[in-house]
Amino acid sequence: MIRYGLLTTWMVGCSWLEPAQPDVILITIDTLRADHVQALNPDAPVQTPNISSIAKDGVVFTQAFSPISVTAPAFASVMTGLEPGRHGLLMNLFRGGDPLASNIDTLAEQFSSAGYKTGAFISGYTLRADVGLRQGFDVYNALPTQNRQGLKTAQVLNSWLSVQQKPTFTWFHSYDPHGPVHRWIRAADSEVDWKRDPEKLSHFPQYQKIDDITDVRLYQELYGRGVEYADRGVGSILDMLKSIERYENALVIVLSDHGETFAERELWFDHGYSTHSEQLHVPMIIKYPGNRGAGSRDDRLVSLLDVAPTVLEVAGLPTLKGIDGKSLLGSETVHEWLAGESSHCKRVEVLPCSPHGGKGKELVIRSSTVAMVDKARDGGPSIEYYDRLKDPKELVPGSVTPSAAILTAMDDLRTARRSRDYVPLPALVPQQKEDIETKRLRELGYLE
Ligand SMILES: [Zn+2]
Secondary structure, eight states: OOOOOSOOGGGSSOOOOOSSOOOEEEEEETTOOGGGOTTTOTTOSSOOHHHHHHHHTSEEEEEEEOSBSSHHHHHHHHHHOOOHHHHOOOSOGGGTOOOOOTTSOOHHHHHHHTTOEEEEEOOOGGGSGGGSTTTTOSEEEOOSSOOOOHHHHHHHHHHHHTTOOSOEEEEEEEOTTSSOGGGGOOGGGGGSOOOOOTTTGGGSOGGGOOTTOOOHHHHHHHHHHHHHHHHHHHHHHHHHHHHTTOSTTOEEEEEOSOOOBSSSSSSOSBOSSOOSHHHHEEEEEEEOGGGTTTTEEEEEEEEGGGHHHHHHHHTTOOOOTTOSOOOOOSSSOOOSOEEEEOSOOOOBTTBOBOOSTGGGOOEEEEOSSEEEEEEEETTEEEEEEEETTTOTTOOSOOOOOOOHHHHHHHHHHHHHHHTOOOOOOOOOOOOOOOOHHHHHHHHTTOOO
16 A cells, blocks of 8 residues: 655645636545545455545545544534534434534535535435534435435435536535445345344344344445445446536545444444544545645544635635634644544443433544543543554553643543533424525425
């Protein structure tokens, strides 16, 4: 594998102002582990050729992390450049989290103010309009009560994008790798004698269980099929962009909001409850207009928070004010460490953790070399250290000496999170307003 390390001269000193404003295409695949993307892991047990083709034309960030291992809060950080404590989404809505406040500025609002057409095409119920991420989008196409297959979402997106005259900020969200993975079962799977161990059944969350099968191989295989299906959705969008000759000058970003734990921890095939690398290490690829830096890799520690300031700078627009993320243009170190948190803890047989609110949050401060994890156990905080160079999967706690900066950062994060409790809200008033363009598209038969 060729590693170029830090990006070099092509990023420094060049003007990012394009002759025409670039289309900005944000491609997001929910629950996609970094090790299930061939551009990041040549030994990935799946085929992701369409993501690879973007990587070939762009920059692969090998050490990108999400600030929180659950959907709506993580995407709120992408859209605002703010860490979860500042944008206020600390859990999904259905767990009692808050929607994004309307006075918080978003990437979509910034593009909209600059004259872009803005469209979001969403596949997961957890990002329905009530979550508040629709602000700034001319079209926020999400089903109110169900999930949708990525290829169907991509078709709706393609119909919209292909007729836009102005540059667009377009957000595609695939939910295909997210559980329950049983929707990817094929008839031939029933011919395999999968392991069924009653003692292991409690390691699976209820929504993932397939009968009494406990064979990790089946669940991983089904997850992988979801990833490959998601990649087809990406391919559909790429084909369309190329067919209308808007790919070359586009800024295309590929990322995931969080990963998924297989059998690394106590609870299998789930996320949201941990801060370890399989849940927070995410794929992130940026294809710049004109394919600048094509085929290079960037090993700096970066965050989903950095997406907003980076794409705004590339588009030549003012950044969002007072945000936590930093632009990735240039070659200097972006972050010495990154904070991460879980959403909640599930009090299940195999996971003896505090169930509610701030006390249930697992916290992490992660540098390039060390991960300091504060587990939220029933018995109180439990600190573990991991040597990320020797143990990048963070499987074996060890004796690592953290820097003073890491200890201070953990103290600050602990104070911010554990000092508050998150109480479920009363029922939210659904946003029933449908924008005019969505109505028109429905009349034209583009939408379901
Ligand atoms: Zn998610």
